[in-house]
Amino acid sequence: MKRILFFNDGMETGGTEKLLVxxxxxxxxxxxxxxxxxxxxxxxxxxxxxxxxxxxxxxxxKENTSHLKRKLGENFMVFFPRLFAKWxxxxxxxxxxxxCFKETFFARIFSKxxxxxxxxxxxxxxxxxxxxxxxxxxxSVWLNKKQLKLVQTSYNHFDKIICVSDAAKNxxxxxxxxxxxxxxxIRVLYNAIDLTKAIEKSKQTIETxxxxxxxxxLLTRTSPEKRTDRLISAARRLKEEGYDLHIYIIxxxxxxxxMQDSIAILHLQDTITLKGRIDNPFPYILQCKWSxxxxxxxxxxxxxxxxxxxxxxxxxxxxxxxxxxxxGGKYGILVDNSTEGVYQGMKMVxxxxxxxxxxxxxxxxxxxxxxxxxxxxSVEKLLAVNS
Numbered sequence: 001m002k003r004i005l006f007f008n009d010g011m012e013t014g015g016t017e018k019l020l021v022x023x024x025x026x027x028x029x030x031x032x033x034x035x036x037x038x039x040x041x042x043x044x045x046x047x048x049x050x051x052x053x054x055x056x057x058x059x060x061x062k063e064n065t066s067h068l069k070r071k072l073g074e075n076f077m078v079f080f081p082r083l084f085a086k087w088x089x090x091x092x093x094x095x096x097x098x099x100c101f102k103e104t105f106f107a108r109i110f111s112k113x114x115x116x117x118x119x120x121x122x123x124x125x126x127x128x129x130x131x132x133x134x135x136x137x138x139x140s141v142w143l144n145k146k147q148l149k150l151v152q153t154s155y156n157h158f159d160k161i162i163c164v165s166d167a168a169k170n171x172x173x174x175x176x177x178x179x180x181x182x183x184x185x186i187r188v189l190y191n192a193i194d195l196t197k198a199i200e201k202s203k204q205t206i207e208t209x210x211x212x213x214x215x216x217x218l219l220t221r222t223s224p225e226k227r228t229d230r231l232i233s234a235a236r237r238l239k240e241e242g243y244d245l246h247i248y249i250i251x252x253x254x255x256x257x258x259m260q261d262s263i264a265i266l267h268l269q270d271t272i273t274l275k276g277r278i279d280n281p282f283p284y285i286l287q288c289k290w291s292x293x294x295x296x297x298x299x300x301x302x303x304x305x306x307x308x309x310x311x312x313x314x315x316x317x318x319x320x321x322x323x324x325x326x327x328g329g330k331y332g333i334l335v336d337n338s339t340e341g342v343y344q345g346m347k348m349v350x351x352x353x354x355x356x357x358x359x360x361x362x363x364x365x366x367x368x369x370x371x372x373x374x375x376x377x378s379v380e381k382l383l384a385v386n387s
Contacts (some may be wrong), residue, residue: 001031001032001033002031002032002033002096002097002383002384002385003032003033003035003094003095003096003097004027004032004033004034004035004095004096004097004098004099004383005035005037005090005094005095005097005098005099006020006024006034006035006036006037006099006101007036007037007038007098007099007100007101007102007104007106007107007109007110008020008036008037008038008101008102009038009039009102009104009106010038010039010042010044010045011038011045011046011047011048011051012044012045012046012047012221012252013046013047013221013252013277013279014221015191015193015300015301015302015303016101016102016122017047018047018193018302019191019192019193019302020101021047021050021051022193022194023376023379024036024051024052024055025050025051025052025055026376027380027383027385028052028054028055029052030380030385030386032383032385034054034055034056035055035056035057035058035094035095036051036055036056036057036058037058037059037060037090038057038058038059038060039059039060039061039070039106040059040060040061040062040063040065040070041059041062041063042063044252060073060088060106061073074105077105077106077108077109078105078108081108081109081110081111081112081154082112084109085109085110085112085113088109090109092113092114092115095115096115096116097115097116097117097118097383097384098110098113098115098116098117098118099117099118099120099383100117100118100119100120100158101120101122102120102122102123103119103120103121103122103123103155107119107154107155107158108154110158111154111155111157111158112157116159117157117158117159117160118158118159118160118161118162118382118383119155119158119160119161119162120162120163120164121161121162121163121164121168121169121172121299122164122168122299122300123168123297123299124167124168124171124297124298124299124319124320124321152175152176155176156182156184158184159185160185160186160187160382161184161185161186161187162187162188162189162382163186163187163188163189163299164188164189164190164191164299164300164321165188165190165299165300165320165321165324166188166321166324167299167320167321167323167324168188168299168300168320168321169186169187169188171299171320172186173186189375189378189379190300190324190369190370190375191300191302191305191370191375192305192370192371192372192374192375193302193305193306193372194372195305195306195309195367195372198282198306198309198310199282199309199310201280201282201283202282202283202285202286202310203283204280204282204283205283206283206284206287208287209246209248209284209287209288210246211287212244213244213245213246214243214244214245214246214289214290214349214350214353215245215246215247215248215287215288215289215290216245216246216247216248216288216289216290216291216292216346217247217248217249217250217281217284217285217288217290217291217292217307217312218231218247218248218249218250218251218291218292218293218294219250219251219281219285219291219303219306219307220249220250220251220254220294220295220303221251221252221253221254222251222252222253222254222256224296225295225296225297225298226294226295226296227294227295227296228249228254228259228294229262229339230294230317230338230339230342231247231249231292231294231342232262232263232266232268232272233339233342233343234339234342234343234346235247235268235271235272236266236268237343238343238346238347238350239268239271243347243350245271245346245350246271246272246273247271247272247273248272248273248275248284248288249272249273249274249275250275250276250277250278250281250284251275251276251277252276252277253276253277254274254275254276254277255274255275255276259274260274282306282310285306285307285310285312286310286312288312289312289313289349289356290312290313290314290315290346290349290356291303291304291307291308291312291313291314291315292314292315292316292342292346293314293315293316293317293319293322294316294317294342295317295319295320295322296317296319296337297319297320298317298319298320298321298322299320299321300320300321300322300324300325301316301321301322301325304316304322304325304326304332305325305367305370308325308331308332308363308366308367309363309367311360311363312360313332313333313355313356313359313360313363314326314331314332314333314359315332315333315335315342315345315346315349316332316333316334316335317334317335317336317337317338317341317342318334318335318336318337318341319337322334325366325370326366327366327369330362330366331359331362331363331365331366332359332366333345333348333349333355333359
């Protein structure tokens with residue numbers, strides 16, 4: 001039986017995490033002995049409930065470990081990964097394969113282990129810009145740069161690097177290898193998920209959304225690169241220009257007080273509905289005319305793929321992986337990666353309602369390119385798991 005250790009930085013509701021849950025359960029069903037390693041227990045790790053009970057879940061830190069202890073542990077891990085792994089009881093002899101399912105500081109733990117190792121790149125890597133005012137800031141920046149260099153160098157010790165889109169691969173090569181191709185197996189494997197589940201869940205009965213205006217939906221979460229501010233700004237302009245539209249924003253933290261205040265200040269309560277986290281957002285997608293991605297950086301977007309599976313056409317910024325999903329604009333509207341781009345894309349479909357019909361016509365072909373069973377077989381081959 002293949003013994004595989006998977007690491008991820010959390011099990012909150014997100015595209016990467018949903019993909020991981022389905023993969024772990026699939027491999028466990030194949031007879032693999034699966035261990036999932038997470039940083040620390042958290043109430044936010046709600047997707048753990050969907051993981052097979054045959055899968056062992058372990059944690060690096062105990063629940064409620066203080067921030068200071070974790071920061072000290074992080075530095076110990078970065079500079080002394082072998083000792084850190086020994087301290088935390090992570091033994092090479094317990095596993096046949098290691099999968100770090102997201103590029104992260106914690107990849108450093110596994111970099112020195114003499115086992116087959118795979119690292120997934122789920123984000124668009126970028127070079128940080130630092131601003132320093134004090135001596136303390138300068139020291140923090142120096143330490144952070146030192147840590148990042150060690151962590152990113154540790155990526156070179158993985159046997160395979162799996163990027164979820166061409167954009168993710170190109171960013172990886174640009175940031176870590178100055179645009180050159182290293183002597184390492186770096187490949188693209190597009191994400192895929194069992195879209196039949198989204199279709200089935202979309203049939204759940206929910207409130208009927210008003211259909212007198214054009215409804216848009218954004219599935220997102222609280223993170224700087226998601227740029228919900230772009231959508232709010234575009235909504236304000238479109239409302240001032242007299243367009244009849246409504247926007248539903250769904251995701252963890254989207255109903256926070258700060259988000260509500262942002263909407264209220266601009267008097268957009270009648271234009272934007274903040275739903276927060278919803279276990280089943282698919283009936284809402286089904287009742288909306290357009291699904292949006294307004295991010296600044298996005299390596300992929302399972303939310304777009306799920307929307308397309310439900311025959312809801314999409315508008316996305318040209319922010320990385322989503323450009324691959326819509327095939328450069330063939331299967332969805334691809335706009336400039338800016339607030340103006342979001343505004344222009346929404347204005348375009350409001351001015352021409354027939355565009356929803358045009359961009360819905362070939363969504364079956366678009367989705368078929370991301371075959372879930374094919375993805376599973378590709379992962380099985382990577383891990384040398386017998387089909």
